[in-house]
Amino acid sequence: MKYSRVFIESVGYELAPIVMSSAELEQRLAPVYEKLHIGSGQLEALTGIRERRWWKPNTPVSHGAIAAAKKCLQERNVAPQDIGAVVYAGVCREYFEPATACQVAAALGVQGDAAVYDISNACLGVLNGVLDIANRIELGQIRCGLVVACESSREINEIMIQQMLDNPTMELFTTSLATLTGGSGAAAVLLTDGSFAPSRRPRLLGGVNIAEPQFNELCRWGIRKEADGSHSPFMRTDAVSVMKHGVELGKRTWEVFSRELGLSPERIDRVICHQVGEAHQKLILQTLGIAPDKDFPTFEFLGNMGTVSLPITAAIAKERDMIRPGNLVGFLGIGSGLNCLMMAIQW
Numbered sequence: 001m002k003y004s005r006v007f008i009e010s011v012g013y014e015l016a017p018i019v020m021s022s023a024e025l026e027q028r029l030a031p032v033y034e035k036l037h038i039g040s041g042q043l044e045a046l047t048g049i050r051e052r053r054w055w056k057p058n059t060p061v062s063h064g065a066i067a068a069a070k071k072c073l074q075e076r077n078v079a080p081q082d083i084g085a086v087v088y089a090g091v092c093r094e095y096f097e098p099a100t101a102c103q104v105a106a107a108l109g110v111q112g113d114a115a116v117y118d119i120s121n122a123c124l125g126v127l128n129g130v131l132d133i134a135n136r137i138e139l140g141q142i143r144c145g146l147v148v149a150c151e152s153s154r155e156i157n158e159i160m161i162q163q164m165l166d167n168p169t170m171e172l173f174t175t176s177l178a179t180l181t182g183g184s185g186a187a188a189v190l191l192t193d194g195s196f197a198p199s200r201r202p203r204l205l206g207g208v209n210i211a212e213p214q215f216n217e218l219c220r221w222g223i224r225k226e227a228d229g230s231h232s233p234f235m236r237t238d239a240v241s242v243m244k245h246g247v248e249l250g251k252r253t254w255e256v257f258s259r260e261l262g263l264s265p266e267r268i269d270r271v272i273c274h275q276v277g278e279a280h281q282k283l284i285l286q287t288l289g290i291a292p293d294k295d296f297p298t299f300e301f302l303g304n305m306g307t308v309s310l311p312i313t314a315a316i317a318k319e320r321d322m323i324r325p326g327n328l329v330g331f332l333g334i335g336s337g338l339n340c341l342m343m344a345i346q347w
Contacts, residue, residue, distance in 0.1 A: 002206035002261070006134040008345060009144075009190040009201055011315040012072030013308070014064050016053035016152070016184035025180055028161055032168040043180060048278025052183035052303030054154040061092045062103040064150035064186030069104055072146070072188035077196045080109035084142025085133055088118045089125035090149035091221065091306050104148050115142075122219075122335035123274055125149055125307035126187060127207075127343065133191045134204055144192045151306040153182030156221065156235050178219070178237035181277055183303030187311040200325060207343035208257040212249050218242045219336035237336075243276075246334045247283050253340040254288045254332075261344050265289045269327040272317060274334055275299040275309040284332070296322045323347055 022043040026033060033040065044050055055064065065088065086108070088101035099118040105111065115136075121128045126149050133145035160179045164172055194201070219242055221235040258264055271294050273281060278299070285292055296317040298309070305312065310333055317323045324347065331343040 001131065001208065003134055003138050003204050005193050006137045006204040007192050007194045007201045008204060009078065009192045009196065010072050010076055011190075011311050011318075012068045012070070012074070012188045013312040013315050014067040014071065014186040015302070015312075016055040016064070018054040018056065019051050020054050021051040022047075022049055025157075025161070029164060032164050032173065035168045036170055036173060038173070043177075046177065047181050048281075048300055049181050049303050050300050052153065052181070053185060054157075055152050055184050057154070059152065060094055061090060061150040061152055061186075062094050062100055062107075064152075065090070065100065065104050065148040065188070066107045068150070068186040069108055069146060069148050069188040072190045073108070076190065078144055078190065078192070081112070082144050082196070083108070083110045083114055083146055085115040085136060085145035086110050087129040087132060087145070087147045088149060089120070089129035089147055089307055090151055091120065091122060091125065092150060092152050093118060101148070121339060122337055123306050123309070124333050124335035124339050124341050126189065126311055127331065127333045127341045130189055130191065130204070130343070131207055131341075137191060137193050143195060144190070146188060146190050148186070148188040149307045150186035151308050152184045153303070153305075154184060156233055157182060159233055160235065175236045175238065178239045178242075178304075179235045181299075181304045183305040183309075185302065185305045185308050185312055187308035187315070189311055202329075202345045202347045205344040205346055206261050207341060208253060208260055209339065209341040210249060210253045210256065212245065212338045215241075215245050215338040218245070218338070242336065242338075243280055243283065246280075246338055246340070247287050249338050249340045250284050250332070250334050251287050253342055257342040257344075263328070263330070263344060265291070267328060268294060268330050270317070270323055271295050271330040271332055272310055272314045273297070273332045275302065275313060276304055284334075
């Protein structure tokens with residue numbers, strides 16, 4: 001996929017207000033740690049995550065998505081009637097139906113002939129949404145589109161902590177570790193054909209995705225039916241296998257990505273990766289031959305925020321002058337399924 005007329009007009013984000021440290025989570029899990037003879041500090045040591053964010057109880061995900069979208073549109077010469085598509089791409093949604101995108105579009109005043117819908121692809125949702133909008137712009141169907149998402153890890157963490165307290169086994173601790181890395185936040189990405197303002201903005205050069213869906217059982221988050229007929233959320237992750245096969249898939253995707261777009265680790269000025277944790281970051285950069293100082297991580301203080309991790313990290317990198325005009329930036333995403341998607345942006 002290559003693009004000649006697609007620009008990233010702006011990225012807006014909203015961080016959840018409650019800071020939850022790994023030490024606080026371990027305090028709640030103290031009986032589990034004592035029974036399994038696990039020393040304190042292991043959660044941060046194993047993941048590199050010191051803290052993450054949670055929304056306040058019962059916060060609708062649409063509220064976070066709307067807040068991020070409004071920030072994205074601030075001081076932009078784009079009116080609601082200019083937006084030809086609103087795509088909600090989070091794992092967390094308000095309802096099975098209608099699309100959460102409808103609530104966001106309504107709050108922004110987008111209506112009429114605009115396409116308004118949800119898509120879902122685990123942690124790659126926002127990147128998939130960006131390419132979906134980019135295709136519409138490149139084809140001349142729309143001039144402008146918005147991708148939004150909001151993720152909340154509080155609820156599944158509360159459930160998982162209680163399950164671990166009720167059943168303190170090493171197997172459950174191991175398969176629950178990835179859940180405890182989850183953070184919360186919202187992001188919005190505004191894409192245009194460049195006709196709304198004369199100022200310079202990042203241009204989307206292209207992207208590549210490769211799928212290995214035979215690994216769809218490695219990480220699952222959903223609703224299951226219990227023996228008593230009730231339904232409850234669950235999340236289980238084979239973190240070792242996800243990392244092993246995910247990095248292998250990342251290497252394959254990088255090879256195609258580099259060849260298709262004529263890139264190399266030396267040409268790339270900066271990379272923004274999906275924020276999983278310290279071990280994954282080190283391994284993927286080493287495997288791809290990318291110098292660690294070209295990456296900008298946020299997992300230490302934001303955790304893994306799913307679909308919004310990468311766009312929020314890119315926005316923070318720009319705020320901190322870690323991404324500068326003229327930089328060639330690679331967005332590198334791997335999501336459960338397994339799917340891998342990489343994009344190149346000329347900043």
